[in-house]
Amino acid sequence: MVARNLFTVNRTLTTVKQSSKYASVVIRKHSVWTQDRVIKSPFKDVHIPNCTLYEYIWQNLDKWPERTVSVCAATGRGYTYEQAFKLSNRFAANLRTKFKIQDGDAVAVMLPNIPDYPLVSLGILEAGGVITSINPIYTAHEVQRQLKLSAAKMIVTLPEIVPTIKEALKLAQLDIPIVVVKTNDSPVPEGTALFNELSEDIHANKSILKQVRRTANDVCFLPYSSGTTGLPKGVELTHRNIIANCEQINEPIIAMHRETTATHQDVVMGALPFFHIYAATVLMFHKMSVGAKLVALAKFQPEAFLSCIEKQKTNVLMVAPPLILLMASHPAATAKTLEPIDVICNGAAPLAGSDVERLLRRMQRDVDFRQGYGLTETSPTLTVTPKGLIRYEATGPPVANTEMRIVDSDLKNLGPNETGEILVRGPQVMRGYKDNPEANKETLVEGNWFRTGDLGVADEDGILVIADRLKELIKVKGFQVPPAELESVLREHPSVNDAAVIGVPHQTKGESPKAFVVLKNGHKCTPQQLSEFVNEKVAAYKHVDDITFIESVPKSAAGKILRRVLRDQYC
Template identity: 80%
Template sequence: MVAKYLFTVKSTFNSVKQSSKYASVVIRKHSVWTQDRVIKSPYKDIEIPNLTLYDYVWQNLDRWPERTASVCAETGRGYTFEQAFNLSNRFAANLRTKFKIRDGDTVAVMLPNIPDYSLVSLGILAAGGVITSINPIYTAHEVQRQLKMSEAKAIVTLPEVVPVIKESLKIAKISIPIIVVKINGNPAPEGTVLFNELSEDIHTDNSVLKEVRRSVNDICFLPYSSGTTGLPKGVELSHRNIIANCEQINDPINAMHNETTASHQDSVMGVLPFFHIYAATVLMFHKLSIGAKLVALAKFQPETFLKTIEKQKTNIMMVAPPLILLMGSHPAATEKTFEHVQLVCNGAAPLAASDVERFLHRTKRDIDFRQGYGLTETSPTVAISPRRSKRYEATGPPVGSTELRIVDGDLKNLGPNETGEILIRGPQVMRGYRDNPQANKEAFTADGWFRTGDLAVADEEGIVSIADRLKELIKVKGFQVPPAELESLLREHPSVSDAAVIGVPHQSKGETPRAFVVLKNGHKCTEKQLSEFVNEKVAAYKHVDDITFIDSVPKSAAGKILRRVLRDQYC
C-alpha cells in the first residue's frame, strides 16, 4: 500500500542559497510537459554518488567530528559525530563476529526516538545488514508478523519492550538475539545483550568490516507499508534509492537545511518517529549527512516538546498535523518558543489553510510555506514546491530526475488540469515489495512506472496538487491504519460473520477507524466486547471504538468492499 506523505515547509535559507555546491542547479525554461504528456522535473538531473548509504552519511565526517550528531531532548545525553562513527563501527563489527550477521541479513530496530537510533541503524548498515524498522508501541501480534516476513536475524530494542519481543518470538516460534539499548541504570533483562557493551568495547576488532561487500543497488532499508487489501508489505529500498532522494532534496530551491560551517550547525527537531520513512530519510540520514544536530524526543508531551524547541534553539522541524495544531493553540507556544525556527515540515497529511495561518501567526515570522508529496515506496520525496511559493494548496513540481504521469482508468496520459492517478518514475522509486510478485505486478506498469493509487492534478507548469486517494488507507495522527488488518481481526471474533472498516473525520486525530460488523445468526455481541477484542491486539492508534452493526457489508461483483457506499449510507 502506498504510504503517502504530504508535507509543508517554511524556510529562510540564505546559506544554502549562497553555497557554491549548488551553483550549477538550474530550472528548465521550457515546458515541463512533453508531447506525450509526461511531466519532467524542472530541475537539473541529480548525480548519484557510487556509495553505500553508510559511506554517504559519513563522507564529510572530517568537516565536523566534534559537532553534536544526536542528543536526547530531555536528558542532554548524546554523541558527537566522531563518537557516533566509532560506536556504530564497533557495534557493526560485533554484529558480524558475535551474531554472525552477514551481507543482506535483516536486523530489526524497535526503538523510540533516542540518540542511539542513528548509531544502531548505521551500525547495521556498516555490518552489511538491512534495517527493518518496527513501531515501538506495536503489540506482540504485530511484531511477530514483521519479524517473520522480514526474516530478521536479530532485534534491537529497549529493556522495557523486551517482554513484548519475547512474546512475539513465542508466537512466531522463532529464536533470535535481543539487543537492548540501556538509557538508565536499570539492569538488562535476562537473555538479552547490551548494545552499550557491544558499541563501547574498545577491544573490538573492526577489521572484520573489510569483509562487507555491499553495492549501491543492494537493499539497505525494509520498512513495511500498510495495505488495504492484505497485510503490510516490505518495501525494498536500496542504498541508491535513499541516496538519490537525499541528493534530490539538496537542491537549493527545495532544500530543508543550512550548510554546516565553522559558525553554524542546524538544530533539527526529531519528533516524527524514525521508524517512518519520512523521518528516516529526510530527517535522520539526510540531516546527519550534512552535519546537522538531531534532537531526539522519545516521548511526546506538549510542554516538553515546546520547551525543547526553545532550549535547543531548534531551527528545523519535521512534524505532523496534530503538532501544528498544538503549536498554533497551546498557551505555552509563544513567539519566543519559535524564535530560532527557520523551517517547519508538516508530514503525513495536509493541513487546512486556517490551521497554517493560526500557527504562522504565533511565530510572527515572514517565512515561506510550501508543500510536498511523497510515499514510502519513493524513499519518500516525489514533489515539493519551490521556496517562497504562495500556492499553499499545491505540492510543487517533481524533484530532480523524476518524471510523473497523470492517467485515466485505462492508464492513458491526461494533460494539464485533468484529474487522474499519479504515476512516478525516478531513481528514488523502490526496488519492489519483498517476496510479493502479485503486489509488484499491481504496483508497476509494464514499462516500469510506479502506480501510487493517488488522484492528482497538475497545471501547465507541472505543479502537482493531490486531489484524493484511490486506496483507502486511514491516517490517524499521521500513522497508517490499514482497514484490512482491522477487518481481519474483527472476523476472528467467534460472533462475527463479516466486517468492513473505513476512516472517518476526527477533530484531533485527523481520521479514526469506524467499523461495520455483521454478526453470525443467533449470536450476540456488544460494541464494547468487540472493541476490547481488537484493541488488545493492536497499537493504540489503530483502536476501534466506533462500531456499527449492519445486516450485510456492501460489496462489488468481484467481492471488493464498497467503502464509499458505507460512507454514503452511514456517514
C-alpha cells in the same frame, strides 16, 4: 504503508525575496510537459554517488567530527559525530562476529527516538545488514508478523519492550537474539545482550568488516507498508534509492537545511518517529549527511516539545499536521517559543490553508510556506514546492531525476489541470515489495512506473495538487491504518462472520477507524466487547471505538468491499 508526506518549509521573508525570482525562472524557463503528456522535473538532474548509504553518510566526517550528531531532548545525553562513527563501527563488528549477521540479513529495530537510534542503524548497515524498522508501541501480535515477513535474524529494542518482544517470538515460534539499548538505570533483562557493551568493546574485531560486500543496488532499508491497500508488505529500498533522495532534496531551490560550518550547525527536532520513512530519510539519514544535530524526542508531550524548541534552539522542525495544529493553538506556543525556527517541514498529510495561516499568525513572522509529496515506496520525496511559490494547496513539481504522469482509469495520460491517478518514475522508487510478485505487478507497471494510488492534478508548470486518494488507508494523526488489518483482527473474534472498516472524519485525529460488523447466526456480542478484543491486539492509534452491526457487507462482483456504499449509507 504508502506514506503520503507533505513537506512544508518556512523560511524568513528575506530568504524568500532573494530566492522567489530565481525559483520562478527555473519553473518557467521551459515546458515540463512532454508531447506524450509526461511531466519532467524542472530541475537539473543530480549525480547519484555509487556507494552504500553507510559510506554516503560518513563521507564528510572529517569536516565536523566534534559536532553533536544526536542528543536526547529530555536528558541531554548524546554523541559527537566522531563518537557515533567509532561506536557504530564496533557494533557492526560485533554483529558479524558474535551474532553471525551476514550480508543481506534483516535486523529489526524497535526503538523510540533516542540518540542511539542513528548509531544502531549505521552499525547494521556497516555490518552488511538490512534495517527493518518496527513501531515501538506495536503489540506482540503486530511485531510477530513483521519478524516473520522480514525473516529478521535479531532485534534491537529497549529493556522495557523486551516482554512484548518475547511474547512476539513465542507467537511466531522464533528464537532470535535480543539486543537492548540501556538509556537509564533499569535492569538489563535476562537473556539479552547490551548495545552499550557491544558498541564500546575496544577489542571488537573490526577487520571482519572487510568481508562485507554490499553495493548501491542492494536493499538497505525494509519498512513495512500497506501499499495502496491490504496487509503490510516489505518495501525494499536500496542504498541508491535513499542516497538519490538525499541528493534530490539537496537542490538549492528546495533545500531545507543550511551548510554546517565553523559557526553554524542546524539543530533538527526529532519528534517524528525515526522508524517512519519520512523521518528516517529526510530527518535522520539526510541530516546526518550534512552534519546537522538531531534532537531525539522519545516521548511526545506538548509542553516538553515546545520547551525543547526554545531550549535546544531548534531551527529545523519536521512535524505532522497534529503538531502544526498544536503550535497554532497551544497556550505555551508563543512567538518567543517558536522564535528559533527557520524551517518547518510538515509531513504525512495535507494542511488546510487556514491552518497554515493560524500558525504564521502565532509565529508573528512572514515566512515562506512550502509543501511536497512522497510515499514510503519512493524513499519518500517526489515533489517539493520551490522557494517563493506561495500556494498553500500545492505540493510542487517533481524533484530532480523524476517523471510524473496523471492518468485515467485505463492508465491513459491526462494533460494539465485534469484530475487522475499519480504515477511516478525515478531513482528513489523502491526495488519492489519483498517476496510479493503479485503486489509488484499491480503497482509497478509499464516500465516501472509506480502507481501511487493517489489522485492529483498538475498545472501547466507541473505543480501538483493532491486531490484525493484512491487507496483505502485511514490517516490517524499522520499514521496510516490499513482497513484490511483491522478487518482481519475483527474476523478472528469467534462471534464475527464478516467485517469492513472505513475512515471517518475526526476532530483531533484527522480520521478515525469505523467498523461495520456482521455477527454469526445465533451469536451475541456488544460493540464494547469487540473494541476491547481488537484494541488489545493493535497499537493505540489503530484502536476501533466506533462499531456498527449490519446484516451484510456490501461487496462488488469480484468480492471487494464497497466502502463508498458504507459511507453513503451510514456516515
